[in-house]
Amino acid sequence: xxxxxxxxxxxxxxxxxxxxxxxxxxxxxxxxxxxxxxxxxxxxxxxxxxxxxxxxxxxxxxxxxxxxxxxxxxxxxxxxxxxxxxxxxxxxxxxxxxxxxxxxxxxxxxxxxxxxxxxxxxxxxxxxxxxxxxxxxxxxxxxxxxxxxxxxxxxxxxxxxxxxxxxxxxxxxxxxxxxxxxxxxxxxxxxxxxxxxxxxxxxxxxxxxxxxxxxxxxxxxxxxxxxxxxxxxxxxxxxxxxxxxxxxxxxxxxxxxxxxxxxxxxxxxxxxxxxxxxxxxxxxxxxxxxxxxxxxxxxxxxxxxxxxxxxxxxxxxxxxxxxxxxxxx
Amino acid sequence: xxxxxxxxxxxxxxxxxxxxxxxxxxxxxxxxxxxxxxxxxxxxxxxxxxxxxxxxxxxxxxxxxxxxxxxxxxxxxxxxxxxxxxxxxxxxxxxxxxxxxxxxxxxxxxxxxxxxxxxxxxxxxxxxxxxxxxxxxxxxxxxxxxxxxxxxxxxxxxxxxxxxxxxxxxxxxxxxxxxxxxxxxxxxxxxxxxxxxxxxxxxxxxxxxxxxxxxxxxxxxxxxxxxxxxxxxxxxxxxxxxxxxxxxxxxxxxxxxxxxxxxxxxxxxxx
Numbered sequence: 001x002x003x004x005x006x007x008x009x010x011x012x013x014x015x016x017x018x019x020x021x022x023x024x025x026x027x028x029x030x031x032x033x034x035x036x037x038x039x040x041x042x043x044x045x046x047x048x049x050x051x052x053x054x055x056x057x058x059x060x061x062x063x064x065x066x067x068x069x070x071x072x073x074x075x076x077x078x079x080x081x082x083x084x085x086x087x088x089x090x091x092x093x094x095x096x097x098x099x100x101x102x103x104x105x106x107x108x109x110x111x112x113x114x115x116x117x118x119x120x121x122x123x124x125x126x127x128x129x130x131x132x133x134x135x136x137x138x139x140x141x142x143x144x145x146x147x148x149x150x151x152x153x154x155x156x157x158x159x160x161x162x163x164x165x166x167x168x169x170x171x172x173x174x175x176x177x178x179x180x181x182x183x184x185x186x187x188x189x190x191x192x193x194x195x196x197x198x199x200x201x202x203x204x205x206x207x208x209x210x211x212x213x214x215x216x217x218x219x220x221x222x223x224x225x226x227x228x229x230x231x232x233x234x235x236x237x238x239x240x241x242x243x244x245x246x247x248x249x250x251x252x253x254x255x256x257x258x259x260x261x262x263x264x265x266x267x268x269x270x271x272x273x274x275x276x277x278x279x280x281x282x283x284x285x286x287x288x289x290x291x292x293x294x295x296x297x298x299x300x301x302x303x304x305x306x307x308x309x310x311x312x313x314x315x316x317x318x319x320x321x322x323x324x325x326x327x328x329x
Numbered sequence: 330x331x332x333x334x335x336x337x338x339x340x341x342x343x344x345x346x347x348x349x350x351x352x353x354x355x356x357x358x359x360x361x362x363x364x365x366x367x368x369x370x371x372x373x374x375x376x377x378x379x380x381x382x383x384x385x386x387x388x389x390x391x392x393x394x395x396x397x398x399x400x401x402x403x404x405x406x407x408x409x410x411x412x413x414x415x416x417x418x419x420x421x422x423x424x425x426x427x428x429x430x431x432x433x434x435x436x437x438x439x440x441x442x443x444x445x446x447x448x449x450x451x452x453x454x455x456x457x458x459x460x461x462x463x464x465x466x467x468x469x470x471x472x473x474x475x476x477x478x479x480x481x482x483x484x485x486x487x488x489x490x491x492x493x494x495x496x497x498x499x500x501x502x503x504x505x506x507x508x509x510x511x512x513x514x515x516x517x518x519x520x521x522x523x524x525x526x527x528x529x530x531x532x533x534x535x536x537x538x539x540x541x542x543x544x545x546x547x548x549x550x551x552x553x554x555x556x557x558x559x560x561x562x563x564x565x566x567x568x569x570x571x572x573x574x575x576x577x578x579x580x581x582x583x584x585x586x587x588x589x590x591x592x593x594x595x596x597x598x599x600x
Binding site for chain 2: 061064065066067068087088090091093095097098099100101102103105114115117118119120158168
């Protein structure tokens, strides 16, 4: 799903739509955001993940100019967020807050009209956007009658007003059914092709891992990693898991072969064997199994999930102070 | 500052109050009360029916002093804190609108709704009493309605300020009730207590200046002082010196009561 061509290109600050430099946010003694530097180039779908209280929302709010910056500098769409020209930049920024709460007494179209007027976007866009998020039939119904998913879609339509260059989406798929989630990401891809930059948070890590170009893991106000999911896998050294389906008669032979090549002890499962091994041994395992290829019923290789890496990095972060990551400077 | 976002927010607030029939309900309350007072205001003197515009205004003033501050505070107390609690404030502020413009838009829309319902509510009485009123009486009555609007705007301004100040809606409503109690019920009692305990040493002028610290008292002076018949009735002439009693000065003080809380609200409304 992730296009490998953009995975590891090093960010060029001049082309970045969002640039953070040594950004700090202190609430008294609490350092909610602690020295974050980050560049997000144009047209990237960028994920931001972290535990509750990791500083995600604070960082989001600072990038939108909703919270003051204690120290550091943030540029979004070419404008300094606390500067005078940021008002104009806001016309080109779309924002969907977490658990969006819209006005119950307005209907869908009135809601979009209101925000379009505030944003200076053409009102003619509103019915088109309702259609785009699949709410054309409900445009004249009051929002109080909307389901959670419909509200979320209306919120998304609101974020798309004015054809934004940058989209900030905080938990955008909350309350959406799987079908709507797929449509939602398809829309994001279309926007990406048109050059829109998207920053997205989600607590459903499995959903993000297939859909973002790069992501940042935030913990205790600091960035622990900024990379593509693939690059994170290589960096985190979380072992792969092979699942091999074999007849009972062949299991002992296979186990012996595998132990001989990898040194690891395979475990017996209901359908065969399971082996945990380092990423570098991937090809050696496959080669070791070659003599048995006719007898293997099925073979599955399980990559570590974003969740595994997230917990791995969080645990690492708790134990040691973060090392500077080479890809962001 | 740009006008378009201010008007957009104001239009939404105003339409909301029209649509949920708030304006209609408040106008009806004013109509019913003012009619009852106009016809039965002199019942304690053993008379029923409309007597003079001055007596009617004097009775209406007591009603308005209780009612309008309460209505204005209830109208405005959740203007900002309500958005904050719902979670829509961040969304609004992420739009190309400044905090000052948002405050002004909210204030303007609510002020328009309050003004419309006040004027509409009291107009019906004027229409019904048309044949009893000469041009001077009409002028007095218009002055009364205009000052009622100003009183409402002053308390709406206070409501917006406390809406910025309060952390949640519950606290905001508590504060609104406290402000109402203080200005409408407690303030005059405190002054009276001060007057009694300090006795002769407390000069009349200083006392009059203290009255300016309460928009409800400013409203009272504005209306009662201009009516010759009732001035002596209320004993205000002995308290308020002539240079303070003029409509222009009192009107100016009322304007300050509208502007200053809004400035304080802007000052407190920060990221």
